[in-house]
Amino acid sequence: MSITKSNAINTLLIAGLLFAALCAHVLSEPFIITMATKIAIFAIAGIGLNLALGYGGLVSFGHAAFFGIGGYVCGILASHARNFEPLTTWPFEFSGTTSMLVIWPIAIFVSSLLALLIGAISLRTTGVYFIMITLAFAQMIFYFAISWPTYGGEDGLPTYVRNSFPGVNTLNPIEYFLICFVLLLITLILCSIIVNSRFGLALQAARQNVRRVTSVGIDVYKVKLVAFVISGGITGLAGALYTDLNRFVSPSVLSWHTSGEIMIFVILGGVAHLFGPLAGAALFIVLEFVLGGFTEYWQMWLGALLLLVVLYAPKGLMGALNASWRSHG
Amino acid sequence: MTTTLIIEQVLNGLQFGVMLFLMASGLTLVFGVMGLINLAHGSLYMVGAFACAAVAAATGSYWLGLAASLVVAAMAGAIVELLIIRKLYSRGHLDQVLATFALILVFSEGTRWLFGSFPLYLNVPEILSGSVELPGGIHYSLFRLLIIVTGALIALFLLALIHKTRLGIQIRAGESDREMISALGVNIDRLYTIVFALGAALAGLAGAMVGSLQSVQVGMGEPVLILAFVVIVIGGIGSIKGALVGAVLVGLVDTLGRFLLPELFAIFMDPASAKAIGSALASMLIYMVMAGVLFFRPTGLFGLNA
Numbered sequence: 001m002s003i004t005k006s007n008a009i010n011t012l013l014i015a016g017l018l019f020a021a022l023c024a025h026v027l028s029e030p031f032i033i034t035m036a037t038k039i040a041i042f043a044i045a046g047i048g049l050n051l052a053l054g055y056g057g058l059v060s061f062g063h064a065a066f067f068g069i070g071g072y073v074c075g076i077l078a079s080h081a082r083n084f085e086p087l088t089t090w091p092f093e094f095s096g097t098t099s100m101l102v103i104w105p106i107a108i109f110v111s112s113l114l115a116l117l118i119g120a121i122s123l124r125t126t127g128v129y130f131i132m133i134t135l136a137f138a139q140m141i142f143y144f145a146i147s148w149p150t151y152g153g154e155d156g157l158p159t160y161v162r163n164s165f166p167g168v169n170t171l172n173p174i175e176y177f178l179i180c181f182v183l184l185l186i187t188l189i190l191c192s193i194i195v196n197s198r199f200g201l202a203l204q205a206a207r208q209n210v211r212r213v214t215s216v217g218i219d220v221y222k223v224k225l226v227a228f229v230i231s232g233g234i235t236g237l238a239g240a241l242y243t244d245l246n247r248f249v250s251p252s253v254l255s256w257h258t259s260g261e262i263m264i265f266v267i268l269g270g271v272a273h274l275f276g277p278l279a280g281a282a283l284f285i286v287l288e289f290v291l292g293g294f295t296e297y298w299q300m301w302l303g304a305l306l307l308l309v310v311l312y313a314p315k316g317l318m319g320a321l322n323a324s325w326r327s328h329g
Numbered sequence: 330m331t332t333t334l335i336i337e338q339v340l341n342g343l344q345f346g347v348m349l350f351l352m353a354s355g356l357t358l359v360f361g362v363m364g365l366i367n368l369a370h371g372s373l374y375m376v377g378a379f380a381c382a383a384v385a386a387a388t389g390s391y392w393l394g395l396a397a398s399l400v401v402a403a404m405a406g407a408i409v410e411l412l413i414i415r416k417l418y419s420r421g422h423l424d425q426v427l428a429t430f431a432l433i434l435v436f437s438e439g440t441r442w443l444f445g446s447f448p449l450y451l452n453v454p455e456i457l458s459g460s461v462e463l464p465g466g467i468h469y470s471l472f473r474l475l476i477i478v479t480g481a482l483i484a485l486f487l488l489a490l491i492h493k494t495r496l497g498i499q500i501r502a503g504e505s506d507r508e509m510i511s512a513l514g515v516n517i518d519r520l521y522t523i524v525f526a527l528g529a530a531l532a533g534l535a536g537a538m539v540g541s542l543q544s545v546q547v548g549m550g551e552p553v554l555i556l557a558f559v560v561i562v563i564g565g566i567g568s569i570k571g572a573l574v575g576a577v578l579v580g581l582v583d584t585l586g587r588f589l590l591p592e593l594f595a596i597f598m599d600p601a602s603a604k605a606i607g608s609a610l611a612s613m614l615i616y617m618v619m620a621g622v623l624f625f626r627p628t629g630l631f632g633l634n635a
Contacts, residue, residue: 147605263423
């Protein structure tokens, strides 16, 4: 497989998403635009997870924590701003905000900080224990969100209108899609820079052989922790975007189902493949829509399809696409 | 807060722990012997509950229902193992997670298709539905007490099976070196199917018993599955003894935490916020215990290799 061919598939994917949304706009099908926005947002979350799971070999089953915290940061800041209740009064008064340009960095910062905390403890373990301890932390936050009444508890926290972005009407579906799409592009570029940097190479080497990487003088724990923090931050940004898409955030974004879904986007698309999460998210969300049109029990068929993919296309969609391309070309 | 209440809560915690043990023992065996993460274990629990409800409704006999939960769950487990799980042993954890997640979807929606979305209710037979007086004048539900006894008996049976029988020797050998025991002439494929079916039967029984206490519905297995994972991770993956200790620990910590923490906070807070903070903390408590255990012992309490 030459690099240009795989590039062609990637370009096709990203152009296809943009094209689908623009077509839907012309045909005034806001539902399809929302679906494309959802794909872009979950692709960002998946790219975040892929950095840890795919490139770093850190199988986190708790990325819902970062996704959900990002979502809650967005919801909480917006609700404080709308209710004119200051979030903090000391050491300075901060009254919340409805500006996306302020919300995003805070969401990224808070979820990275959480990732630093969770990662620092979890990275002491490996293998299944790592999978389970990340799950445990996510569950802790999930149950906390359910039983903490200040921000809606189990009922969730509505934000009523989307937050604002200078010069854009965010409530217009296509304009909000374009915001998410541009962020998706930026995330893709960022991720490709990280993966190909010295740090990225060290991370991938550490996945393959910890001992060798240690022996050339690299602190594996630190490398993995930094990757985990960046991964959490990216997924947190996606969470903030998701709150704005729905104008609502509830503990369900923190549940282990969300972790499972983000993980499925990554595995379905192809682990450690830059565009894998986008392919996976697109396939999953489109399938959900198409199968949902046929039968009430669409999840059963979705499950059967997923099974077939795992059993017969273990390298995911991108692996299968690249392979078939090679055999035909 | 009286001693009676505390003893009652301890018993509830034990009963919860015993249920978790039935789930966790299968999970930990499957993981220890086959190296497989089986997210679909909760589906087998659900299958057992539905089998019990359906058979009990059709025949009018709760005991036949209980037997059916064992048999049907074991059969479902064996079929799934033969058709799908078998192909996953050589794969990485990621593929196993994805495939068994897919199995959950198939099982849940398949069950919804067969039985509908409404919860079913199982009636415990007349002779079990009363309460008994324990020494010290405490009244406690007979059925819950029986669950504790059944669970304890099954725990003894499993420990004996693992440590005293030929099958147990093979299972333990399979955990430490699967190539070697197949080279020694043990039919490893059959062993795997048996272990998987055994785990499934125990999960099915747990589902039927919990279904009799609460209700039988689609998706009932998932919360229990996560708790069972917490149990086996605390206990150390692959260890039946670890699963037993972990299950009782989680059962007691969770039940007593929900009961005691709000009371504890009420000592120095106003009742409303004490209740809020207490119950918020209580629901996080077992995950904190798990994180704590893994922090100090990264392979669990009875984990083999550090």
